Amino acid sequence: MAAEETAKEATEREIARFGGQLREIFTQIRRDVIGQKEVVEGTVIAMIAGGNVLLEGAPGVGKTRLVRSLGRVFDLPFSRIQFTPDLMPADVTGTNIIVTDENGNSSFRFEEGPIFSNIILADEINRATPKTQSALLEAMQEHKVTVMGVSRKLAEPFFVLATQNPIEQDGTYPLPEAQMDRFMFKLIVPSPEPRELKDIISMTQKTMDEVADTVCTGARLLEMRRTANAILISDSVLDYTAMLCAATHPESKYAAETTKKYIRFGASPRAGQALVSAGKVLALMDGRFNVSYDDIDKLAYPVLRHRIKLNFEALSEHISPDEVISLILAEARRRREGGGTKPAAPQPPEKMGGDKGGKADKKKRGIFGKNK
Amino acid sequence: MDDVFKKYKKRLARIGIGKAVAVALIFALFAFGIAVLIAWLCRAGIPVIFGVSGAAGAAVFAIALPILYVKRFRPTERTVAKRLDALGLKERAITMYECGEDVSGMAALQRQDAVHKISSVPQGRLKYSLALPAVLLLLLGAAFAAGTATASVISAAATQEEAEEETEEEIIAETTFTVIYKVYEEGTGTIEGLTEQQVKKGGFTEEVTAVPADGYRFSEWVDENAVPFANQNNPRSEVNVRADLVVYARFEKVSQPPSEDEDVDGDIESDKGDHEKNDPDKEEKDPQEPTPSEGSQEGEGNAGGGSDASSANNNVIDGTQDYKDNFDRETLEKELAGRDIPDELKDILGDYYDTLKP
Numbered sequence: 084m085a086a087e088e089t090a091k092e093a094t095e096r097e098i099a100r101f102g103g104q105l106r107e108i109f110t111q112i113r114r115d116v117i118g119q120k121e122v123v124e125g126t127v128i129a130m131i132a133g134g135n136v137l138l139e140g141a142p143g144v145g146k147t148r149l150v151r152s153l154g155r156v157f158d159l160p161f162s163r164i165q166f167t168p169d170l171m172p173a174d175v176t177g178t179n180i181i182v183t184d185e186n187g188n189s190s191f192r193f194e195e196g197p198i199f200s201n202i203i204l205a206d207e208i209n210r211a212t213p214k215t216q217s218a219l220l221e222a223m224q225e226h227k228v229t230v231m232g233v234s235r236k237l238a239e240p241f242f243v244l245a246t247q248n249p250i251e252q253d254g255t256y257p258l259p260e261a262q263m264d265r266f267m268f269k270l271i272v273p274s275p276e277p278r279e280l281k282d283i284i285s286m287t288q289k290t291m292d293e294v295a296d297t298v299c300t301g302a303r304l305l306e307m308r309r310t311a312n313a314i315l316i317s318d319s320v321l322d323y324t325a326m327l328c329a330a331t332h333p334e335s336k337y338a339a340e341t342t343k344k345y346i347r348f349g350a351s352p353r354a355g356q357a358l359v360s361a362g363k364v365l366a367l368m369d370g371r372f373n374v375s376y377d378d379i380d381k382l383a384y385p386v387l388r389h390r391i392k393l394n395f396e397a398l399s400e401h402i403s404p405d406e407v408i409s410l411i412l413a414e415a416r417r418r419r420e421g422g423g424t425k426p427a428a429p430q431p432p433e434k435m436g437g438d439k440g441g442k443a444d445k446k447k448r449g450i451f452g453k454n455k
Numbered sequence: 456m457d458d459v460f461k462k463y464k465k466r467l468a469r470i471g472i473g474k475a476v477a478v479a480l481i482f483a484l485f486a487f488g489i490a491v492l493i494a495w496l497c498r499a500g501i502p503v504i505f506g507v508s509g510a511a512g513a514a515v516f517a518i519a520l521p522i523l524y525v526k527r528f529r530p531t532e533r534t535v536a537k538r539l540d541a542l543g544l545k546e547r548a549i550t551m552y553e554c555g556e557d558v559s560g561m562a563a564l565q566r567q568d569a570v571h572k573i574s575s576v577p578q579g580r581l582k583y584s585l586a587l588p589a590v591l592l593l594l595l596g597a598a599f600a601a602g603t604a605t606a607s608v609i610s611a612a613a614t615q616e617e618a619e620e621e622t623e624e625e626i627i628a629e630t631t632f633t634v635i636y637k638v639y640e641e642g643t644g645t646i647e648g649l650t651e652q653q654v655k656k657g658g659f660t661e662e663v664t665a666v667p668a669d670g671y672r673f674s675e676w677v678d679e680n681a682v683p684f685a686n687q688n689n690p691r692s693e694v695n696v697r698a699d700l701v702v703y704a705r706f707e708k709v710s711q712p713p714s715e716d717e718d719v720d721g722d723i724e725s726d727k728g729d730h731e732k733n734d735p736d737k738e739e740k741d742p743q744e745p746t747p748s749e750g751s752q753e754g755e756g757n758a759g760g761g762s763d764a765s766s767a768n769n770n771v772i773d774g775t776q777d778y779k780d781n782f783d784r785e786t787l788e789k790e791l792a793g794r795d796i797p798d799e800l801k802d803i804l805g806d807y808y809d810t811l812k813p
Contacts, residue, residue, distance in 0.1 A: 087558050091567075094560030313561040317550040319537070372565035373550035420541075 097310045101367060104299055104307060108156055111295040115152035116145055117286065118279035125270045125385055126153065126244065128368070131307050132360040134267020135223050135243040137208075137258075137389060144272045145283075146246040150204040151293050157304055158297035159240070162200035166211035168254060172218035176228045193230065198222050201238055201301055205245035209255040216262055219243060223265040240301050240308075260348070260392065267357045269389035314363035316374040321359070324379050327415050328355045331391050341410035345397035350390035357386045376419065380412055459551075459570050460535045466578045467535055471528035477585055477593060478527075479519040484596030487512030488603040495607035498614060504607050512600075539573055542580050547572050630656050634693050634700045636663045639681075643671045643706035654696040664690040665704035674707040675792070681705075687792040 112123050126149065129136045138146045154161030164175060177196030183189045197203070208216060222228050226237045275283060329337040332349030342349065362378040388404040397407065490508035536548035547569035554562050636650045648663030665673045676684045676691055679701050693700060791801055
């Protein structure tokens with residue numbers, strides 16, 4: 084009992100620090116990024132949970148600035164890789180170069196590429212060739228790089244924050260499913276509201292540089308991750324998470340009607356892992372010590388929207404992934420409450436870092452592009 | 456943890472009993488309806504239908520209620536936790552229940568948080584509710600039970616009425632009646648065949664024949680009040696017998712054939728007038744139709760004197776009856792019924808009698 088009390092007090096302290104740290108992080112990021120609350124929140128959640136983030140938005144909406152600001156706040160080395168069609172894998176990972184020592188002997192030395200950093204900004208990732216894109220695969224999943232048969236571990240924490248432009252699709256290479264699956268979240272960065280735009284203009288008149296202070300470190304971030312990982316999740320919520328992922332597979336017996344109609348390929352098991360890991364952080368941010376169904380529902384959009392492959396029918400009807408997810412969630416919720424499997428009208432719940440979804444919001448989706 | 460869930464569990468137990476009663480009632484109503492149908496098909500009476508069906512419904516209810524409660528509606532801590540979470544506790548209760556054995560600091564904090572949140576939930580928020588399909592099934596069951604009960608009552612009543620009618624018919628059909636054939640006046644003839652027959656209702660008797668004695672001939676079939684029957688066939692058989700019956704065979708004396716002189720003369724009118732002149736007392740003495748006893752006296756009288764022969768000439772057909780004051784076609788037809796007389800002759804005689812009408 085005494086041990087439990089001690090553990091409880093220690094955890095209480097950790098959580099208090101977690102909360103304080105989180106508040107400071109958001110405060111500092113808000114100094115550089117005006118608005119984009121859900122995108123900032125989603126990015127921070129993914130960083131704490133140890134996931135990579137794909138930011139999709141039109142040029143100039145603050146994607147790169149957000150990533151740079153995060154680098155400052157967490158005091159982590161930051162590399163920016165501008166992806167272009169002629170970028171080679173070695174430009175990302177690094178390569179062996181021949182060096183000559185004092186005695187005139189030549190040898191190979193590995194020259195680290197920009198990926199050897201803690202935060203990687205892969206800007207316009209869809210402009211590079213698939214070969215170069217795939218150079219990130221190992222780094223993103225296993226946090227290591229293999230060059231010339233030698234594997235090198237990357238520094239922790241390691242994040243890839245990639246951006247892509249949904250418009251100007253000429254000369255781009257859509258990310259393959261395997262690459263997409265390695266992003267914990269795909270966040271849609273919306274255009275700022277007029278009031279936010281006014282603040283952005285005012286702020287950048289003073290300076291274009293990021294002004295956020297460092298309030299966290301890489302080590303502290305890893306501590307925060309451990310704290311979040313200790314958050315409890317009940318079997319019921321785990322069951323629901325697994326069922327939700329299975330419901331995106333048209334061939335699954337749990338497949339929702341919407342899935343059978345609109346989805347060609349469903350989400351991978353990484354989606355379930357991402358939902359739970361991010362759900363724990365979200366619960367902690369909400370002041371809870373357990374993951375709830377609502378956490379999973381809220382995270383379903385950024386976790387699933389890039390993992391489900393829509394079929395031709397959905398594309399021809401201009402159905403966005405978010406709309407499909409709304410329908411799947413409605414069915415999953417009904418099943419959870421024991422109310423059958425009849426599909427409901429799409430009523431997207433509060434969601435994170437996405438477009439507003441629904442047919443009523445066609446105009447806005449037109450600006451940010453269809454989430455393919 | 457028991458203490459935390461106690462008050463909610465009690466309330467959910469009451470709700471569970473209510474639901475079990477409702478669902479058991481659905482089963483019972485359907486069982487009642489089906490039992491009513493079966494009993495009705497077996498042509499049971501109304502008391503049996505309701506007795507058996509009521510017992511079946513009650514038995515199903517009594518069996519289903521505890522099973523449903525124990526297997527389906529009795530609240531467990533898990534169901535209590537889930538119901539509480541559904542009130543907006545964001546899975547705090549179910550996590551507390553499932554991670555009850557966890558001794559980590561996070562689990563302890565989670566329990567503390569959950570208990571705090573749960574205690575703020577008034578138990579009245581756990582509402583009594585019955586799923587719409589259950590309500591619909593309950594209504595359907597009630598309608599089914601009421602419908603089958605009403606239909607069977609109506610049908611059973613009708614069947615009972617029919618059965619009663621049939622029984623009555625059967626009783627009547629089994630009733631037998633006695634038909635007795637007698638001679639109206641002893642010594643005037645006999646009856647051949649079964650003179651006393653037992654006949655079922657609507658049945659018919661075996662034929663009997665009225666055989667006159669010497670000097671007599673068959674006259675008619677009459678009832679006890681001497682009213683002739685419509686059917687004067689001889690031999691005779693009664694058809695569609697619906698009551699006890701006594702049938703009398705009436706015979707009449709055969710008159711002596713007229714003398715040759717009289718036959719040559721043939722003037723009946725003048726004969727009659729002569730007769731009236733010659734024997735005026737006779738008219739006073741014998742104005743009526745003779746009774747069976749009188750007939751025999753008359754027969755003797757006729758055999759004894761010439762005035763009797765004159766009287767015989769005044770009688771129509773056989774001379775035994777005097778129709779001069781009481782004649783008409785109807786009487787004639789009655790008289791001629793059953794006799795083997797050609798229709799043409801009947802018509803001639805009828806016309807003749809019409810001329811005698813005053």
